[in-house]
C-alpha cells in the first residue's frame with residue numbers, strides 16, 4: 001500500500017495490482033526537522049480527515065478523567081516541538097515518566113518539585129518580560145518568526161492540579177497558579193506557548209476566566225457535564241458537545257475546540273513508547289546540530305534549581 005504523505009491516507013491501488021505491505025515502521029522526519037510555526041498533527045476527525053492546529057501564538061488546555069488520553073495528546077505536541085529546532089522547551093511533569101522521554105530535548109525539565117516549578121516558571125516569566133521590553137524598543141507588537149533569540153518557548157505542564165492544588169504549601173500552590181495564569185494571559189505575543197493538562201477539571205483548578213484565555217481546548221472523557229464545560233466553555237454540554245458521552249473504552253477520543261469554531265470530535269494519534277524513544281533521539285541530534293543561542297534569563301545554576 002502506498003501512502004499519500006499530505007493526507008496520511010492510503011493511495012488506492014490499481015485494480016488487480018498486488019498490494020505491497022505498508023512500511024509504517026519508517027519514521028519520516030525531514031532532514032531539517034519540523035518548525036513550531038507549522039501545523040501540529042493531532043489525529044483524525046469523524047470523517048477520517050487529519051486534524052492539525054498551529055500552536056504558535058496560541059495556548060492549549062487539555063482536560064478529562066484519568067486514562068482518557070491527555071498525556072498521549074501532550075506527547076504529540078511535545079514531540080512536534082522537540083523535532084522543531086526553532087523553539088525552546090520547558091517540561092513540567094509531576095510523574096516524570098509522561099514527558100520524560102523528551103527530557104534530553106528540553107531546555108528545562110521539572111519533576112515533582114513545586115519549588116523547582118516556581119523557579120523555572122519565574123524564569124520563563126522573566127524572559128517574557130524581557131521580550132516585551134525588546135518589542136517595545138523595536139516598536140513591534142509580537143515576535144517575528146525566524147529570530148533565534150526570540151524563539152517560541154513551549155511550556156508543557158502535565159497535571160496542573162498536582163502543583164496548584166496537591167503538593168507544596170498553599171503559598172507555593174498560589175504562586176504556581178499565578179505564574180501559569182500570567183504566562184497564558186500575556187505569553188502569546190512574546191512567543192510563550194502554554195500547553196496544560198488537568199485530570200481535575202473543576203472550577204478551582206481551571207477557573208472560567210483562566211479557561212477563557214486558552215485559544216484551544218481539548219476535552220477527553222469527563223464524568224460530569226460540568227467538568228466537560230470547565231474545559232470547553234459554559235453551555236457546550238447542553239448544546240450536545242459533552243465529553244461525558246465518550247465511551248470510556250474509546251481512549252484518545254475527545255472534543256477539540258479551536259478559537260471561534262465549534263468543538264470537533266476527534267481521535268488523537270498516539271505515540272507508543274518505542275516511537276517516542278526513536279523520535280527523541282532524532283530530535284536531540286537535530287537540536288545539537290542547530291542549537292539556539294544561549295538565553296541567560298532561562299538558565300541558572302542547576303544545583304539550586306532542584307529539578
Ligand SMILES: Nc1ncnc2c1ncn2[C@@H]1O[C@H](COP(=O)(O)OP(=O)(O)O)[C@@H](O)[C@H]1O
Nearest residue numbers: 065066067068069070071072251252268269270
Ligand atoms: N489516541 C489513543 N489511541 C489509542 N490508545 C490510547 C490513545 N490515547 C491514550 N491511549 C491509551 O490510554 C492510556 C492512557 O492514556 P493517557 O494519555 O496516559 O491518559 P491520561 O493522561 O488522560 O490519564 C495510554 O497508556 C494508552 O494505552
Ligand SMILES: [Mg+2]
Nearest residue numbers: 070071072098
Ligand atoms: Mg496523564
